[in-house]
Amino acid sequence: MTGDRETLDVDVLIVGGGPAGLSAALRLAQLRAAGKTALNVAVLEKAREPGAHLLSGAVLDPRALAELIPDFESRGAPITCKVSEDRVLFLTRTGKIRFPFTPPPLNNHGHFIISVQQLGKWMSGLAEAEGIDIFPEFAAVELLMEGARVVGVRTGDRGIGKHGDRKPSFEPGVEIRAKVTILADGVRGNVTKTLMRRTSIAADAQPQVFALGIKELWEVPPGRLAAGAVVHTMGYPLDQRTFGGGFVYALSATQLSVGFVVGLDYEDPGFDPHEAFQKFKMHPAIRALLVGGEMIRYGAKALPEGGWHTLPHCSVDGAMVVGDAAGFLNSLRLKGIHLAMKTGMLAAETAFEALQAGDTSVKQLRTFDERMRGSWVGAEMRPVRNVHQSFRYGLFGGLAFSGLSLLTRGAWVRDPIPSEPGHVRMRRRIEGREPDAGDVEPDRMLTFDKVTNVHVSGTRHREDQPSHLLVHTEVCNTICGDEYGHPCVRFCPADVYEIVPGERGETRLQINASNCVHCKTCDIIDPYQVITWVPPEGGGGPRYEGM
């Protein structure tokens, strides 16, 4: 029973308008035109505008794009800055050692430095011109299943007040039913998460391991880096047991993309990724690039780092999972856009054939997994299948391993190296030791506090709505303080979680949900797994112009 719910029937429904979802949409439009068949395709995107929730480095390997849109340059793609040089630096506390050569996976010759938000916006314009229905401001909140078959999704109700009351503007969510649903809801996608819980697609896979990327866009005086320069760093400020590193990409002679990636399997509950990012910027080698410039945008987003062994079966009756949602990312190269695009295209081809054959069961859709393995996606991801896992043996173990795995095409004594979900690695805090108060005092020139940062992320949510972070707070108010010292106030890069004094002298968790930049970190790393991120009202979230 749907009551007065609107319903919509489509042939293919794509959840998520990122590189994966939009590539699927564009490929379907091409196949539809070539096959002269009718086929309606809808794309749901929770952001206010397509692209607005996309954040990436980003160095683009144009391989998939060139396959999808061979004339992308003449069609005005926002892809103009070719990589001009690669540097890899190992940072010590105050010094740097430049790698004498660029390790092959970090060689970006022939690649481009782009803004993935711009890419998404451009691609969605192309898709719309091809007659694809793109629905921004609509978040998929529920996966619709009939038995083992995915039949579509339900979008979120809108116009609900803080306490769950229906406001006069109330608009119930829509049931969208599709013959094939392509889940492209990105890293830790809420719909894919539901599918993984309700089916056994991830049963044979190793648990996914994630990382958090925090990024700022800077405007700097010319002369700091040549347009197209790519700098990767390792080492400081991370210890050897924490996976991660920094990057600086020169989008132009005056615009730098500066970011820091940290494995969401760190051990110290007192660790704060945002603070590590500040320390990274304060390092002389990085400070020299930024000082006197202006920080103009901020954002954060998780990425799936587990690689090959963590991939689920990507097809079920009526649906496929593509891009970051499934875990298609090459963590050694810190690249996922091309894999997201290619898997989106392969899913589109699979869906199209299945619809033509009149069979959208898993028997038919399973060819997606085969195509993927047989394509360059498999060829690229298999050899580096143990890389992230190897970093649990420490930075040098991981580095040595990364090198070895390239020589041996990934064959290794322990294959797969077992991985465990990141949150279980967080250690209890040491008895009696207070978590670090934080030793970076933001100067608001080079370093910033989280609130100032969130201010330039363009984040906005309609204030009067229920919190979209579902937290079993009894843990927070009882054992968490003693056991982990409330790590949420540190791991959230947007200051959503605050521990405040309660009325009777106790402490209580305050959730500033409207600050949330949808990075998904809390859903991933909270050690008790009591936080669930659900989509807020459609249109809410960051606005990552230029990211």
Next chain:
Amino acid sequence: MKIAVCIRHVPTREWQPRVDDSGRALREQDASYEMNEPDAYALEEALRLREKHSGEVVVCTAGPSRAAQVLREALARGADRAIHVEDDRLVSISTDSFVVAGALADALRDERFDLLLTGLQSDDQGAAQTGVILAERLGLPHATIVMDVQVGDGALRVKRELEGGWFQWVALPLPALLTIQSGINQLRYATLKGIMAAKKKEIRKVTPASLAAPRLAIVTLDVPRKTKKTEIISGTPGDAATQLVRKLKEDARVLA
């Protein structure tokens, strides 16, 4: 009733404006844009009036090509058709209300609307002039800061917001122009069906033959800087307290 709603594409409130090298304009290339908020309320009011009195709602914007976005959004919420007065010179900060209102007047004159609505003011320039000048250019009566609209017998009764919590009811004949205050109604959401239907609706492009010369010249633009200053007042507690009160009154002006 044939109603026109004029809508402006403005930088989002979250955008941190930055002045360009000339010191007289903003760097608009790195802004993101959205529908001006009071205009959204004007659109909603028009849709409600159409539901009550039937007729047509036509949305109109004067702006560069990117501004078509607000028209599509308005069509998705239920407007019937749209007019885009398109000119790249109609960018937000460097054209004043006189130029914009002139371009709108030329495009709308022949349509002979019964009622024209605009937002009270734009979130970017905040001059609150476009609606008023447009009414003058079309030779129509107007009322500003409207909080309630009642239509009957070819005439209007509208409630205007005055200062200090006072309101005023005004009667005026149709055709007329009203500038609508935010909060006059509850905005509706665009529905999926509305978004799909919008694709089939007409957006008529109008290229203005010429644009009026602006009446305002921007001499200089400054972005307010947040500054934090710490001052330690020394002396005996009594003296320090007196000094503190004086500073709060005279320098910080937080005490009367």
